Amino acid sequence: MATLSVPAAVPAVAEDCEQLRKAFAGWGTNERLIVSILAHRDAAQRRAIRRAYAEAYGEELLRAIGDEIHGKFERAVIQWTLDPAERDAELANEEAKKWQPGGRALVEIACARTPAQLFAAKQAYHDRFKRSLEEDVAAHVTGDFRKLLVPLVSAYRYDGPEVNTSLAHSEAKLLNGKINEKAYSDDEVVRILTTRSKAQLLATFNSYNDQFSHPITKDLKEDPKNEFLSTLRAIIRCFTCPDRYFEKVVRLALGGVGTDEDTLTRVITTRAEVDLKVIKEAYQKRNSVPLEKAVSKETSRDYEDMMLALLGAEY
Amino acid sequence: MATLSVPAAVPAVAEDCEQLRKAFAGWGTNERLIVSILAHRDAAQRRAIRRAYAEAYGEELLRAIGDEIHGKFERAVIQWTLDPAERDAELANEEAKKWQPGGRALVEIACARTPAQLFAAKQAYHDRFKRSLEEDVAAHVTGDFRKLLVPLVSAYRYDGPEVNTSLAHSEAKLLNGKINEKAYSDDEVVRILTTRSKAQLLATFNSYNDQFSHPITKDLKEDPKNEFLSTLRAIIRCFTCPDRYFEKVVRLALGGVGTDEDTLTRVITTRAEVDLKVIKEAYQKRNSVPLEKAVSKETSRDYEDMMLALLGAEY
CATH class of the missing domain: 1.10.220.10 (Annexin)
Incomplete structure (x- = not known):
């Protein structure tokens, strides 16, 4: 389901490095060459290229790229070239530092990755920033968003397929009650959304649909301009229909x-x-x-x- | 600093298994033999014995032990024989399920282990219970204790030595202000204690001592019967003087x-x-x-x- 296309015969890592070096050399930069290499290598291959480039030329590949290209093209190439966990750490840090209610990077990293991938991003965060993701989110985000996002990025959810259907039934009811009271940031709503496993949440949302004849996201649409509600919907949709x-x-x-x-x-x-x-x-x-x-x-x-x-x- | 004593010449794993099998055999159990083996093997050795025992006799060692011995002796032998991460998972589950305000296992597992050890315990929790530690704590603990313990067991703290001294200064002041207002379960108190790294917290508590001329734990002693306050002190002491x-x-x-x-x-x-x-x-x-x-x-x-x-x- 990926779109990444890697050539059938991938050049040797050393050759990729040489070509990239050439793309950076002299006046002007060969942007097409950069794209033709990096945009067609998978994460393991890009990692190997970064390592070999640093060894061969004594300079970080990402720094060399940053010296040669700029703006949104630079951002795209660098973000892509990073390891998925490092990329998530970067995106999370950027969003945590200048938090705005419409932000979606933290939600996506917490809910559209596996628990193991989220943990890998947190490890990469330690390595890069010498702090934890949770402490930065807790320190920069405020109010109801903090109450929701800190546990969202903190929890190490269970990743198995087991589902407790009676629990799904009762928690769907509980969610419906809180939503009817417009208690959207209630402790129980936050607890369920931030700690239950993906499989358990899917069962809960299905039970909600069964019991109340429409999806939970519909009940969270009261006010389209309410950013907290749209964050709740984003969380649910990252689980149910990424x-x-x-x-x-x-x-x-x-x-x-x-x-x-x-x-x-x-x-x-x-x-x-x-x-x-x-x-x-x-x-x-x-x-x-x-x-x-x-x-x-x-x-x-x-x-x-x-x-x-x-x-x-x-x- | 450990007390565990392992003999200079450790018997082969197969021999340990045979001896244990003998200890269980026939009428009566040779308890001394069980202690003389298991209490003198380190975690890796006990793991090897469990694996070899199950292979040799088609029965889990811990189950065999449970069939032979009982009560507090059984509990001690089994708890010791478990891997540290599995043991923590067991202790955490037991305490979460029948939470009482004086409980200390969750605090110790969250604060007197390294972040990597806490994470290993959470992985073991998934394997054993098919749920996450945080969801069980969130589901069973209530009120201020839930507000404190869920983030406490959730956060993956930074484990490095770096310290931000001006942050330590300002957060010590913030803690003092909240304590003076008796706002012990305030969001900011919880945020600091549950997300900052051990090194950062030690700097904060030192700064508290410097600015206010006595340790923070002294200010948290207002009422010796207040279990929430004594939990806060336990958290701090697990970091400062385990x-x-x-x-x-x-x-x-x-x-x-x-x-x-x-x-x-x-x-x-x-x-x-x-x-x-x-x-x-x-x-x-x-x-x-x-x-x-x-x-x-x-x-x-x-x-x-x-x-x-x-x-x-x-x-």
Whole structure:
């Protein structure tokens, strides 16, 4: 379900490094060459290239890239080249430091990764920032959002398939009661959403649907401008339908006055090796236009090349 | 600083298994033989014995032990024989399920282990109980204790030595302000104690002492019967002076009307491979009597043998 395309015959790591070195050399930069290499290597291959590059030239590859290219193209190439766990650590740190209620990186990292991947991101966070993710979120986020996001990024959820159906039934009822009272940030709502396993939550949301004849997300739509409610919906949708969740994020990023490149880059770099093919299908279905075409219309030059390459567009 | 004594020439794993099998065989059980083997093997050796025993006899060692011995002796032998992470998972589950305000197992597992050890315990919890530690604590503990204990067991703290001294200064001040207002369960108090690294917390408590001329634990002593306050002190002492913290826990376990064997067993089995020697020194210093002597006075028979063996008593 990934869109990443790796050539059948991948060049040797040393050759990739040499080519990248050439792309950086002399006046001007060969951006196409950078894209043609890095956008077509998987996480393990990129890691090997970074290690070999640093050994061969005594310089970090990401630093060399930063010296050569700039702006949103630089951001996309660097974010993509990072290991998934390091990338998540970077995105989480950026969002925690300048928290705004519409932020989605923390929600996605907490809910659209496996518990093991979230833990790997937290380890990478320690290594890079010499602090923990939870302490930074707790220190920068305030109010109801803090109450929700700190446990959301802290919990190490169970990842197995076991489900307690009677618990799902009673917790669905409990959620419905709190929602009816408009007690959206109630301790019990936070407890259920931040600690239960994905399988258990899916059972709870299904039971909600069965008991109350419509999805829980519908009941959380009272006020479309209420950012706390839309964060709750984002959490639920990251668990229940990540493809449609990400489709919507991309649609809004492309659709506003001016494109939201940071968001577009985040979704494409974090999903290209996971499920971007399914997100593309959801996009086509919802918008009657291929995602590549929409991205191509809203972006340009090297940044466009990079996005299209990760989207698996045919050259 | 451990008290565990492993013989210079450790028998082969197969021989240990054979001896244990003999100890269980026929009428009656050879309890001394069980103690003489298991109480003198380190975690890796006990793990190897469990694996080899199950392979050789098609039966779990811990189940065989449970069939042969009973009561507090059984509990001590089984708790000791478990891997440290599994043992912590068991202790945490037991305490979470029947939570009482005086409980200390969760505090110790969250604060007197390294972040990596706490994480290992959470993984073992998933394996054994098919749920997460945080969801069980959140589901069973209530009120202020839940507000404190859920983040306490959830956070993956940074484990490095780096300290931000100006942050330590300002957070010490913040803690003092909240304590003066008697806002002991305030969000900020919980945030600091549950997310900051051990090194950062030590700097904060030192700064508290410097700014206000006495330790923070003294300010948290307002009412000796307030269990929430004594839990806060336990958290702080697990970070600042684990030897004196555990000395006191053992002293109270031995000192009441009737001995609290569960607590004694917990401290001795969890610390024998860590720092029980230092705890013994603290005990001798505080009580003018060796800990072995005090334990011997309050316990008997096979359970006494097991405790003394783990305490490193000379035979």
